[in-house]
Each structure stands twice: as C-alpha cells, then as structure tokens.
Amino acid sequence: MxxxxxxxxxxxxxxxxxxxxxxxxxxxxxVLRNRGDxxxxxxxxxxxxxxxxxxxxxxxxxxxxxxxxxLVAVIIPSLSNMVxxxxxxxxxxxxxxxxxxxxxxxxxYRPEREEKVIxxxxxxxxxxxxxxxxxxxxxxxxxxxxxxxxxVEIMDVDGDPVDSVVGISQRRAGRTMAEAILKQGFEQxxxxxxxxxxxxxxxxxxxxxxxxxARRGMEVADQEFYAGGSALKKGREMxxxxxxxxxxxxxxxxxxxxxxxxxxxxxxxxxxDIPGRLGLAGFNGTELLDGLPRKLATMDAGRRETGREAxxxxxxxxxxxxxxxxxxxxxxxxxxGDTLRRYKP
Amino acid sequence: MxxxxxxxxxxxxxxxxxxxxxxxxxxxxxVLRNRGDxxxxxxxxxxxxxxxxxxxxxxxxxxxxxxxxxLVAVIIPSLSNMVxxxxxxxxxxxxxxxxxxxxxxxxxYRPEREEKVIxxxxxxxxxxxxxxxxxxxxxxxxxxxxxxxxxVEIMDVDGDPVDSVVGISQRRAGRTMAEAILKQGFEQxxxxxxxxxxxxxxxxxxxxxxxxxARRGMEVADQEFYAGGSALKKGREMxxxxxxxxxxxxxxxxxxxxxxxxxxxxxxxxxxDIPGRLGLAGFNGTELLDGLPRKLATMDAGRRETGREAxxxxxxxxxxxxxxxxxxxxxxxxxxGDTLRRYKP
DNA sequence: CTGAAAGCGCTAACAT
DNA sequence: ATGTTAGCGCTTTCAG
Numbered sequence: 210m211x212x213x214x215x216x217x218x219x220x221x222x223x224x225x226x227x228x229x230x231x232x233x234x235x236x237x238x239x240v241l242r243n244r245g246d247x248x249x250x251x252x253x254x255x256x257x258x259x260x261x262x263x264x265x266x267x268x269x270x271x272x273x274x275x276x277x278x279x280l281v282a283v284i285i286p287s288l289s290n291m292v293x294x295x296x297x298x299x300x301x302x303x304x305x306x307x308x309x310x311x312x313x314x315x316x317x318y319r320p321e322r323e324e325k326v327i328x329x330x331x332x333x334x335x336x337x338x339x340x341x342x343x344x345x346x347x348x349x350x351x352x353x354x355x356x357x358x359x360x361v362e363i364m365d366v367d368g369d370p371v372d373s374v375v376g377i378s379q380r381r382a383g384r385t386m387a388e389a390i391l392k393q394g395f396e397q398x399x400x401x402x403x404x405x406x407x408x409x410x411x412x413x414x415x416x417x418x419x420x421x422x423a424r425r426g427m428e429v430a431d432q433e434f435y436a437g438g439s440a441l442k443k444g445r446e447m448x449x450x451x452x453x454x455x456x457x458x459x460x461x462x463x464x465x466x467x468x469x470x471x472x473x474x475x476x477x478x479x480x481x482d483i484p485g486r487l488g489l490a491g492f493n494g495t496e497l498l499d500g501l502p503r504k505l506a507t508m509d510a511g512r513r514e515t516g517r518e519a520x521x522x523x524x525x526x527x528x529x530x531x532x533x534x535x536x537x538x539x540x541x542x543x544x545x546g547d548t549l550r551r552y553k554p
Numbered sequence: 555m556x557x558x559x560x561x562x563x564x565x566x567x568x569x570x571x572x573x574x575x576x577x578x579x580x581x582x583x584x585v586l587r588n589r590g591d592x593x594x595x596x597x598x599x600x601x602x603x604x605x606x607x608x609x610x611x612x613x614x615x616x617x618x619x620x621x622x623x624x625l626v627a628v629i630i631p632s633l634s635n636m637v638x639x640x641x642x643x644x645x646x647x648x649x650x651x652x653x654x655x656x657x658x659x660x661x662x663y664r665p666e667r668e669e670k671v672i673x674x675x676x677x678x679x680x681x682x683x684x685x686x687x688x689x690x691x692x693x694x695x696x697x698x699x700x701x702x703x704x705x706v707e708i709m710d711v712d713g714d715p716v717d718s719v720v721g722i723s724q725r726r727a728g729r730t731m732a733e734a735i736l737k738q739g740f741e742q743x744x745x746x747x748x749x750x751x752x753x754x755x756x757x758x759x760x761x762x763x764x765x766x767x768a769r770r771g772m773e774v775a776d777q778e779f780y781a782g783g784s785a786l787k788k789g790r791e792m793x794x795x796x797x798x799x800x801x802x803x804x805x806x807x808x809x810x811x812x813x814x815x816x817x818x819x820x821x822x823x824x825x826x827d828i829p830g831r832l833g834l835a836g837f838n839g840t841e842l843l844d845g846l847p848r849k850l851a852t853m854d855a856g857r858r859e860t861g862r863e864a865x866x867x868x869x870x871x872x873x874x875x876x877x878x879x880x881x882x883x884x885x886x887x888x889x890x891g892d893t894l895r896r897y898k899p
Numbered sequence: 900c901t902g903a904a905a906g907c908g909c910t911a912a913c914a915t
Numbered sequence: 916a917t918g919t920t921a922g923c924g925c926t927t928t929c930a931g
Contacts, residue, residue: 270908441845500786
C-alpha cells in the first residue's frame with residue numbers, strides 16, 4: 210500500500226459532483242435545482258454521484274449568484290410566551306408548501322436587540338420579514354424600509370405599518386373585553402398584568418379597556434403588575450394582594466392566561482364564588498385553559514391564523530402574485546368559559 | 555424641476571459607501587469589520603457615510619469570500635414543549651458574548667423533516683450545529699459527519715455521538731426516579747406519557763425506569779398514553795382513566811410536568827390524599843409547577859445548563875480554543891416537592 | 900495606513 | 916439537451 214500524502218480536505222463543490230458524474234458543472238447545477246431540460250439518464254447519473262458524495266450545495270454561493278434567498282426572517286420578542294410558538298406554527302404551515310424557510314430571531318422585548326436582530330437578518334437578504342409588533346425605533350424602521358424587502362408586522366394593527374400588517378387591533382380587543390365584562394354587570398374591575406413598558410400590545414389592550422370604561426364614567430378600580438418568575442405563581446400572589454387591598458373588586462382581568470390561571474386556582478382554593486362573587490378573564494385563548502378545574506374566560510387573538518396570513522403575504526410577494534401592501538385585521542373573539550357569564554344566557 | 559428618469563433601484567453595495575465617503579471599497583470593508591489599521595479620520599468618514607445611507611453589509615458575499623459564517627444552527631423538535639425554549643435561552647446567553655448567532659430550525663419530531671432541516675442548515679455552512687437528541691437516521695448522520703462542522707448533540711448522552719454531546723442520561727434519569735419512588739415505599743406504579751414512538755428521550759427514560767423496577771422484581775403496574783390536545787387536560791383524563799381501571803395504584807409517574815399538573819389538579823379535586831394514598835411525579839422541572847396548589851415532584855433535566863455548555867463547545871471550536879470532541883453529562887436532580895415524600899425526612 | 904487584483908462557488912444568459 | 920462565459924459583492928493577498 211503506497212503512502213501518498215493525504216491532500217488537505219477541501220470543502221466539496223459542484224465541481225466534485227461534475228467530475229464524479231462526468232457532466233458539466235452547469236448541468237449538475239440544473240439537475241440539483243430541477244431546472245431546465247435534462248435527460249433522464251444524465252439526471253440519474255448526477256443525482257447518484259451527488260448522493261454518493263454526500264454533497265450539500267453551497268447556498269451562499271448560490272444566493273450570491275442568483276440574488277435569491279429562500280429565507281424568511283421571523284422576529285419575535287420571546288419564545289416562552291406561548292403565543293409566539295403558535296404564530297410560528299401558522300407560519301411554518303404555510304411556508305412548508307413553498308420553497309421558503311422560516312428563520313427565527315428573538316429580541317427579548319429589547320429594542321436594542323431588535324435593532325441588532327433586524328440588522329443581522331437583513332444582512333442575509335431574506336425574501337421577507339415577519340416581525341411582531343408595529344412599534345419599532347427609528348433605526349429599525351429605516352432599515353426595514355430601506356431594505357426593499359416585503360415586511361409583515363403582526364399581532365397589532367393599531368398604528369402606521371412599514372408595509373403589510375396582520376393581526377388583531379389590540380385596542381379594540383381591550384374595548385371588546387370591557388364591553389363583555391360590563392354587560393354582565395360587573396362594576397369594580399381590577400387589572401393584573403406584566404410590568405413591561407415595552408410590551409406595546411399589552412399597553413394598547415389596557416388603553417382600549419380603560420377607554421371603554423371611561424365612556425361609562427367608570428375606571429379600573431385597582432391594578433397590579435409583575436415581572437419575571439413563574440406566571441402561574443405570580444397570578445396567585447397578585448390576586449391575593451389585590452383582593453387583600455381591595456376586597457370590593459368583583460372582576461379581575463389578567464393580561465395573559467397563565468397569570469389568570471394562577472388567579473383562578475387561588476380563588477377556588479379560597480372558596481370564592483366564581484363568577485357569582487368575582488368574575489375572571491385572561492387573554493390569548495391558550496390551550497392550557499382546557500385543563501383547569503373551571504374554564505377561564507379569555508379572548509382568542511387568532512395567533513395561528515395571524516401566522517398563516519402573514520406567511521401567505523410573504524409567499525405572494527415572493528412569487529409575484531401579490532404586489533401591494535396588505536392589511537389583514539383578525540377578529541378577536543371572547544370565550545366566556547365559566548368565569549365571565551354571570552347570568553345564564 | 556427637471557424630470558430625469560429614476561434609475562432602477564439597485565441593491566446597495568460597499569461601492570456606494572465607498573463613493574459616498576471617497577475612500578476605496580477595501581478601506582470601507584476594513585472599517586466596517588474593525589479590521590486592520592485605519593486612521594481615525596477615515597474611519598469616522600466611512601462610518602458616517604454608511605449610517606447615512608442605511609447600509610447593511612451583504613453577508614452572503616462576505617461569507618462566500620471569507621468562507622466564514624457566524625451562524626449556529628440549532629435544531630429542535632418543537633417549540634411548544636417548554637423545554638426547548640429553555641435550552642435556547644442557555645444557548646443565546648452564551649452566544650451573545652461572541653460574534654455567533656443562533657438560527658433555529660424545528661423538526662416536529664419527524665425524521666424526514668429533520669433530514670430536510672439539517673440539509674437546509676448545512677447548505678448555509680454554519681459555524682456549528684446544536685441538535686436535540688442522539689438518534690438520527692443514516693442520511694442525517696452522514697450529512698453531519700461529512701459536513702466537517704462542529705456538532706453538539708444535546709439532551710441525551712446514551713448512545714454514539716457524531717461529535718460532542720451534552721445532556722443528561724435519560725436512562726439514568728429514569729432509574730434515579732424509580733429509585734426515589736421505591737425508596738418511599740410506593741409499590742403499584744403507573745406510568746403516563748406521550749404516545750410518541752419518535753421521542754427517544756421519553757422512551758429511554760421509561761426504559762431506565764422499568765429496568766430499575768425489574769431489578770427488584772417489580773414492573774410498571776399500568777400505563778396510559780396520549781397524543782395531541784391540551785396536555786393539562788390530557789393529564790386529567792388519563793389520570794381518571796388509569797385510576798378507574800386500576801384503583802390500587804399508589805404512584806403515578808408522568809413523562810412531563812404539564813400532564814402531571816393536570817393529574818395533580820384532578821386528584822386534589824377528587825379529594826385523594828396526596829402523597830399519603832397516591833404519590834405523583836412529573837418530569838422537567840418546569841417553572842410552571844411553582845404555581846400549583848401543591849408542588850408536584852419532578853426532575854430537573856438541566857435544560858439551561860445544557861444549552862450553555864453546548865454553546866460553549868461551539869464557541870470554543872469556532873475560536874480554536876477547543877479541538878477535541880467533548881462529552882458533558884449533566885446530573886439530573888429529583889425535586890421532591892409535596893407529592894413524592896411519604897415519610898417526613 | 901491604503902489600494903489593486905484575484906477569486907470564493909455558484910447561476911444567468913448565451914451559445915451550440 | 917448540454918456547455919461556456921461572465922459576473923454576484925465581498926475579502927484575501929500582496930503591493931505600495
């Protein structure tokens with residue numbers, strides 16, 4: 210056995226497949242992209258050679274040459290929020306039918322991270338951007354506009370979108386919830402939410418809520434906020450605190466289902482009559498609520514549908530089917546569950 | 555005002571910044587990458603021009619020229635599982651200190667999707683791959699090996715890793731849990747889990763569990779599986795079913811905390827003495843459990859730490875600090891909570 | 900400290 | 916149906 214020096218391992222290229230199959234690089238490229246007419250024989254020969262070598266095309270080179278990138282940037286504030294995985298599910302569902310691929314970036318609700326993530330994503334020249342929220346700082350807006358890429362802002366339609374927008378009106382959601390609560394005759398309403406000045410969606414919801422109360426000459430009787438920790442536990446604690454401070458409250462609205470669930474559990478343990486003595490509602494329409502002792506009222510924000518619609522817009526833009534910015538407002542629906550309806554219908 | 559035809563909008567390049575700043579493309583490139591010596595004056599001039607134009611470098615071209623990509627592919631089965639966002643948190647925490655960027659791909663526990671995601675990710679020539687699980691089909695293993703990229707398989711160390719591996723031994727976790735349960739004198743043990751032949755980690759855990767029982771001449775008295783739907787609700791239903799069928803059970807082990815929580819809630823409603831009459835335990839050490847009426851026993855799988863260690867390995871490989879494959883076994887710990895300890899310590 | 904030339908691995912646009 | 920040529924926008928390398 211001769212002892213020839215091993216040449217340094219060079220990354221594999223089209224050329225290797227070309228040589229292995231005895232076909233020009235161009236034809237190999239055609240086969241690998243199912244493009245143009247290639248004879249059945251050549252096609253098979255190439256495919257076999259490629260598979261045999263374990264060849265994976267270099268999309269970096271491909272993208273540079275074709276100025277086409279099949280990536281869709283999805284920028285969201287958090288993964289642990291329950292709602293974002295759902296949106297992502299809707300996006301994936303639609304993109305799976307196309308040649309497009311979602312790529313996720315997380316900002317942790319921090320504007321400076323959002324800026325960095327957008328910059329980073331844009332530097333890969335994606336086919337589209339789906340981004341949570343409609344509030345972005347100037348730098349972000351500038352980048353998104355200048356990039357000349359389809360942009361879909363999601364989960365909030367109250368404001369001035371960069372391009373397309375899909376989601377519920379958070380303000381309207383707040384109003385609708387307030388109306389539902391008032392209609393049931395509740396009057397002393399407490400609000401419990403996250404301490405997040407940067408969660409604009411929660412803020413707008415709250416604004417819509419108070420606005421409707423104000424129109425009837427009412428206001429939120431008490432509020433309580435939390436940050437960090439187990440949302441379920443915080444829900445308990447905040448509920449105990451707010452009711453301790455203000456025993457006359459007859460309704461509690463929670464800014465998300467998880468803290469609402471915590472509150473519900475605590476109230477049941479205390480033997481509080483729900484919803485006779487105290488009504489409760491959460492927000493998001495989380496699946497989780499199905500397993501609680503009593504079904505917490507909530508509001509479905511159409512997360513999955515939001516994801517689907519956003520993805521459809523990007524896909525439409527990518528294949529030229531769609532050329533204009535689009536605005537899709539999703540209708541949020543109140544789920545009364547067992548904790549909001551005081552009077553039997 | 556003259557009516558000159560607007561030239562077609564061409565994507566912005568280094569050249570535009572070069573012209574705007576009156577400096578060669580090469581120097582602009584140097585400034586933008588903080589590379590080499592550039593005079594303070596030139597640097598500022600370039601930076602201003604770039605910012606002014608809203609220039610975002612084209613990483614595709616950069617990566618092609620330098621064969622350096624700052625992306626780390628993170629491939630996980632699901633986002634709605636609670637555990638993966640935590641791992642991702644650990645990964646991000648470490649990568650944030652570097653120039654590397656995580657990019658997430660989701661497989662939905664489907665091997666054919668895993669294959670596709672790996673292929674797609676590899677085609678972008680990432681600096682590393684972090685992938686959940688150690689079980690991959692031949693095509694996947696072949697790609698991962700051939701790619702000549704640092705690979706870290708996570709969350710399971712029982713098997714033959716492609717390269718590096720970080721996580722708990724799922725089998726050992728099952729054994730440890732069995733020992734803890736037996737030590738408390740429980741004897742009629744039921745198991746409740748997900749109906750997922752492809753969730754190898756759950757399977758191995760179960761195998762370790764039964765193995766330990768077998769060593770004492772015991773076996774799992776009954777089992778129940780579910781697929782899809784609200785885990786909390788399924789936990790309730792399964793618990794009712796299994797206890798209905800087999801009232802003599804004195805312990806239930808759930809393959810995840812969410813169904814465990816459902817079971818716990820149901821049992822408490824039924825007035826079952828926990829853990830006197832019936833012991834319960836989940837798995838994962840989820841934060842969620844903090845808010846339950848009683849604290850469910852569980853096992854912390856060190857998710858965040860797993861993410862951190864995996865990211866450290868990739869970072870080390872990327873900067874040349876680390877050259878050998880590494881194996882990091884994380885120690886899972888039993889959290890007794892209020893539902894496992896029969897006798898006060 | 901700055902610039903010029905060559906080329907990364909692929910594909911568009913033409914040949915043939 | 917297949918091959919040839921000329922870049923894509925950047926970075927590497929080498930010269931000033």
